[in-house]
Amino acid sequence: MNQIESYWAKFLEETNTPDQNYTYWHFELTEKLANELADLVMQGKKQATASSIYSYESGEEPMPKVGDLSVITNWAGEPQCVIETTSVQIIPFLDVTFEIARLEGEDENLDSWREGHIKYYQQFCKQLNQEFTWDMPVVFEQFKVVYR
Template sequence: MKHESVKRMWEEYLSSEGEKPSATDRKYSAWHFCDNREDADELAQLVVQGIKRATASLYLSYEADNQELPKVGDYSIITDWDGIAQCIVRTEKVDILPFKDVTAEFAALEGEGDKSLEYWRDCHWRYFSREIRPLGKEPSEDMLVVCEEFEVVYK
């Protein structure tokens, strides 16, 4: 069940855009980053601060969960670990590429750590390894990564 703050933030955003929730065709998803409280809360704050403007996900996870891939124009309400709404983002760009082909520019947009490609590769390798093994696969340089760039549209 979604925290009441998610619905409230969505309604406030629509109102700020001159729309009524009952009359909009816009949709959103609500989610938090990562698989632990510390990282989820920290990354949400990086988005709110305008530092984190991208995220990377394991392509296989979308397949395994039968989830739609993000697409340009999608809205997401970023929450903290407890599901409390922090901000709304709109997807601006989506690329799917092998882990080994993720660029330094994208790593910098993710805004994590020292924003270097080396840091990005290290922390995402560990995270994707935890995520891929329960799917019966091993991490590889060729595993596909969904690279999503976004902009904050409401805080």
Template sequence: MDNEKYPQKKIDLFWKDFLLKTGRSESTEYLEVFHFELNEKLANELLHLVLIGQKKATASSLWSYQLEGEHLPEVGDLSIVTDWDGVPHCVIETTAVTILPFSEMTYDICKREGEDDTLESWREGHIRFYKGEGSQLGYEFSEDMPVVFEDFEVVYQI
């Protein structure tokens, strides 16, 4: 987590407010703090879709988790979603996790992301994302690349 992008004091205050307002234990922890996408425009657009209840899932490369040594999401995990500037806006809870090859993604699955009207547009956008992320992290996109498809629900938002 980039401390400049996600000022810890701001995140801590947001998390404490979440715990207080939802009656959760002070020992409750979050999995991660993140924003969607690789650029400001798309990151903020996808956050908006989450906040209005249209985006209820996300798809990540399994290879990115492995290369960064990150914990795979599990049902019940809580994460803080920010805008591009690192300002926290909501907490999501993972409700399901499915891992399957990119080539096996169907529109019935990917439409839960709330971003696209067709499988073709979903594929185009995600191939672009995975190629960009892969060039940063050191993996190469392929049709058989395992995708971690995570369903979630917003459990708190400001």
């Protein structure tokens, strides 16, 4: 049994949760940011994430839905916590307000949120032979930590 499977089994046992499908993943495309964002989740500051719709259209990841459980890892793949999806909205990038963006716990204003996310989306979209546009649909997923 690998580290993530062991962590999941411990979560199920300690919380009396019935076994079910789950995903596991880390945030971002770099070690530094992946670890920083996992820490923000653990501190309760990061309660949402905004993904490009292209990550789900490619079929590599399932579209999140309310009630989904995920193991959040650091860059090295070490489990940090289990989150439960509480809300999923699909919003054009241009229509993301700071009221929504602040739930990600990363930025002090909408301009810095946009700057960081445009950079991320441009890198991510390039990997999928897509292009970032201001009207690109963003999958905005809110979550809560249910196990540490």
